[in-house]
Amino acid sequence: MQTLNLNGLHLYQFPGLARLPGLRHAVSTRDGAGAAMGGLDLGNSGPERPADAAANLERLRLALGLERLVYNRQVHGTDILAVNGAEPGPPAAADGLATDRPGLGLLIRQADCQALILAAPRRGVIANLHVGWRGNAAGLPGKGVAFLQERYDAAPSELYAAISPGLGACCGQFVNWRRELPEWFAQFRVGEDRFDLEAATRAQLMAAGVRPERIEASGLCTVCRPEFYSHRREGGTGRFGTVVALVN
């Protein structure tokens, strides 16, 4: 990935997505608020105090020049919501967001789970999915591709996809994999009990019709890289995030 420094926030971008007109995106790190203020925790759950998620979310929104950030209450499920920024009430429970409205930043908050961006900028449609191992094993990547086709008429072949930093194959140990993961997941086992979740997501995208040359993956493991919040490395911790938006 390439780095990007915006308003003092240290962010990452996918080189391919960054070249697409009509699209803005970034992956945040814990680095941005300065030592005196604590890290850029977007989830208000981290050890770094004062961690003010609302203020940090606002800093991220301003740095990206977006009208609004939209996020939901992530529950490791496979529900995807189409949003337009005018949703009333507190964030709904869902693990995917899609929109055709420019200026709206779809945010997935993470601490080892992947975010998966799907984008058809020419058609004016994007999605962002929270693909933890549960979502991965439950087929959320393919479900996201199907959602964009059914709801917005975006063909899988016109989609670009980007898999964010997450639990890498180096650290993706699942001691109870026989019980926790479906049988078809065995093809992504890389050691005695380690799994390549990025490969699992990529394979599902390709099976759903996304062109392989349009799939980018960060290759960054959140457990190995201290700039990201990591549940496996740190236990109860904060959240970094992946944002994607359509822009005029």
Ligand SMILES: [Zn+2]
């Ligand atoms: Zn690792």
